[in-house]
Amino acid sequence: MSSPWIQGLRSVALEVPDLAQAEAFYTGTWRLEVAHRGDSVLYLRGTGGDGHLLALHQGTEVPRIRQVTLRARSREALDAVAARVVAAGGTLLAPPHELTRDPAGGVGLKFRDPHGRIFQVVHGDSRQPEGPAVKDRPIRLTHVVLNSHAVDETQVFLQQALGFRLVDRTGIMAFMNCDRDHHTIAIGISDNDALNHIAFLMPDFESVMRGGGRMKDAGFPIQWGPGRHGPGNNLFNYFIDPFGVVIEYTAEVEQIDDGYEAHGPEHWKWPPGRVDQWGISAAPGAALKDAQRRIFFATNP
Structure with a gap:
């Protein structure tokens, strides 16, 4: 940890x-x-x-x-x-x-x-009995990504206030770790402080893919994916919910310990035309990028 x-x-x-x-x-x-x-x-x-x-x-x-x-x-x-x-x-x-x-x-x-x-x-919040994972259903949240117009300041705050550590940084994101999941909070390098997306952990590869098909059938097409990220090594499919919130189905999130070696942007580079390990999907489109900068924190929740 x-x-x-x-x-x-x-x-x-x-x-x-x-x-x-x-x-x-x-x-x-x-x-x-x-x-x-x-x-x-x-x-x-x-x-x-x-x-x-x-x-x-x-x-x-x-x-x-x-x-x-x-x-x-x-x-x-x-x-x-x-x-x-x-x-x-x-x-x-x-x-x-x-x-x-x-x-x-x-x-x-x-x-x-x-x-x-x-x-x-x-x-000390109450928990429910945790049984076997159920195919095609989210288990828990694995991470949330928050945009920042001042990523270095946000990173330092998370380190000082909550004890997080920087585990990887790409040209667009800083990944912050607190326990076994590679990252629990990531900071999107941006010109705003909006919610970027919320990631839901699925049981396996099959569930991420079937979830993508189910969402497409319901009128919510995959906005980015399927793919496998670099930092975190996780599978992904991204969607926009009915209100403009970006949500992700993910699985196989890398589990790390204190011995994990952090890397910077020079390490996390893909060949031309790729934005993940597989290179199957195109880069995120304008609709997704726009949604990732529209949901802001309430001032008086």
Whole structure:
């Protein structure tokens, strides 16, 4: 493990303009399950142990991201993060407290980073029994990619506040690690601070491919893929949901330890015409690139 405080990514909260439409898409097409219903909010889970992966809130016409929720290694880790967030230049929005409004419960804190991104860190939240993976259904979230107009500053903040480490950097992205998954947060090098995409872990190659076919049949074509990334070595298919949020089916994410050797942009280069290891798919098109810069963090979640 690299971070002494953060175990991994638990969930992402979004505001959507039509909660009923969101439920139909994310249960019927994306294949999550309803974990809990609240007042104008819906919590959806995968087949893994997390109580929920997505919290979908009824919002206005403009979809937004409310927060990214990470899981702490211990209750003591929450206090350490609270102190380090402030020291690193972030703003503590809520100190460690009982999460009575979250159906998964536990203790958590909330903070805003120097560029307006909102994170929650939780410990002791309820888990569901984790059985065998189910074909063609998401297990958990594996990573979230957040754009940054100041990637070096964002990288330093994640290192100082949360104990992440840089494991790889390409010409377009910095990959940040906290545990076994190659990256849990990646920073997209950009001129904005939008949500780039959310990645859902599938059981295997077959599930990533069948998911691509199912999404295509439902009117949501693959925007990029199928392919295999360089950093992380993971399989991918990218899509745009009904509200413009970029989501990814992925599998076979590289598992690393503290001995992993980091590489820079000079290492992660492909032959002309390729943008991944396989070279089957074309580069991401304008629709995907546009969607990856449209979903911003809410200012008052």
